[in-house]
Amino acid sequence: MSYAVRSLAEGNRELIAFRIGEQEFCVNIMSVREIRGWTPATPLPHSPGYVLGVINLRGAVLPIIDLSKRLGMTPVEPSVRHVIIVAQVHSKIIGLLVEAVSDILTVTEENIQSTPEISSDLERQYARGILAIDKRMICLIELGALFTDAESEAA
Template sequence: MAGNRAMAEPRGGEFLTFRLGQEEYGIDILRVQEIRSYEPPTRIANAPAFMKGVVNLRGVIVPVVDLRLKLGCDTAEYNSFTVVIVLNVRGRIVGAVVDSVSDVMQLNTEQIRPAPEMNSTVDASFITGIGGVGERMLILIDIEALMSSADMGLIDAAR
């Protein structure tokens, strides 16, 4: 997977920031369709643990992925701050469960550093860079690549 790193060059833009555990992440705001409060989805048999199930969103059946479980967070607690970010990825609507949404942040290219090479629980091939504003550090994720990965089984990578 490390061979894919070259295609994900850090670039500036607007990022929706959210929390998973103690870390703050950012995704391209253009992929975000809406933010909804968490409702328990209908479970799908034999789905991986991070695939929470499906919800009916105005007549569209939307798969819901718990990003906390997918990205290896220690715990995935459901409380009043837990939200679902509804994403449009390659024409497919997908829900992503996160601990909370923070804000929208504008980052220019100079504020984004390449992600360090590391052996961690997070598959670093989906990390496009680290955004820094003052004391805040954002882990920037290529949400399209993450949701299109083969283990997700959600989106045909050839599209």
């Protein structure tokens, strides 16, 4: 039996963790297509403020989202140290600008604690839980809830 099949059978989930500022977040690794270095984006007029622009990814136009700005955090000034996580959200492929990928985590549902009640309604919509691992607090993000179908179409 392959590792992926065995992990699913045991109830494990694989997540990819990344940093934005001093905070760590993670997403389901199954939505991630690739991780690549920062490439300057061509701005698009009239796009949402969190859309940095588009890049050419092997002949396909890929919208780049400043995930820090989308999450309501301080926007970043992209540099060569930043990376783009290419992910599938709904039926679209988008690039998420983050500071660095930090880990690949294998967790069970028991490792995921619920989002605190003091969180805002918006935060509870996309934050599916908190992982407390090795003195780190990592927020599990549901990309499908963070970007509606209409937003991923606009991007």
